[in-house]
Amino acid sequence: MKQHTHDTKPLALDYTTDAFKHGRIIHADCFEWLSRLPENSLHAVVTDPPYGVREYDDHELEKRANGKGGIWRLPPSFDGSTRAPLPRFTALDAKDRKRLKLFFAEWSRLIVHALRPGGHALIATNAFIASLLYEAITEGGLEFRGQLIRQVRTLRGGDRPKNAEEEFPDVVSLPRGCYEPWGLFRKPLPAKMTVGECLRQFETGGLRRLPDGNPFEDVIASERTPSVERDIANHPSLKPQSFMRQMVYAALPLGKGVIADPFMGSGSTIAAAEAMGLQAIGAERYLDYYKMAAAAIPELALIGNGQTRRTKAAPKTVEPLKDRKGLDVVAVNPI
Ligand SMILES: C[S@@+](CC[C@H](N)C(=O)[O-])C[C@H]1O[C@@H](n2cnc3c(N)ncnc32)[C@H](O)[C@@H]1O
16 A cells, blocks of 8 residues: 555654554653644544543552452443453542543643644544533534444443332333444634645545445444454453444545544554554553553454454454455444
């Protein structure tokens, strides 16, 4: 695939960094990193933030590692398989919500600084936090452009009222969660600039059409992260390659530029960009997750192209396809 001239190396500043064929990662706190980046450095942001803000604090991670719970709860094991702990968003009190709002408003201001005009930010969230998150992000200066719905069966909701299951057998206290919302934001275009002019000047402003030429759509059939990927990166919030590859593909309207994931975790965004031949840079604050990403990205990037180094077969839902320009794209079977 054609190499683009946008270089990620200068964006690493003086942080510890590892480079891959198209992408790069840095060990950094993204608030500090974003504030130090020159203005208009990034073309797009694709990220999955710490929703509850608290769940990636040292003491909460320690509780998770020790199986003590804290903000992380163990979901019910209804089929005998061991599941990874989930963060307990309902444990957020008014103070946490205020903290979350300040956190994301400040983060959004930094994104506005680092992103090119017209650059998009695709931000994973959940049904409980979405409205608060969108308010904070908008307050920080990004413009709300709607939501992407990742169709996926979660373990949330669907239960009968607790301790009254037999009395109310036909009731659910919360619907079974079947989607994950992603906020879609854009840095405002300069006054009176059209999308066409923005594409010409900044290579941003729109989203990329699907590889077959059809419009990118806001409801996307997806899947839970396959075990072959979770075996590669044991991060509690690992996103599936089949979905992330569609996100990074859409994020760069002209298929060129640099995508950033400021809350990289184990690097599923960077691996997806790597697999699609797109440039990306990820930042992770915790050294253990940074090291996990450094090891996992090359392996996750190979998922679905028949070259995985692992012995397990690639998931059936990820099938390499060629688009009109010969790029590898991913077909996802509806759940
Ligand atoms: C929800 S996880 C992202 C996981 C990612 N989707 C993956 O597939 O691995 C959020 C990550 O952001 C990291 N993080 C939290 N605060 C951060 C900060 N200020 N700067 C950089 N990383 C941070 C956490 O350690 C965590 O790994």
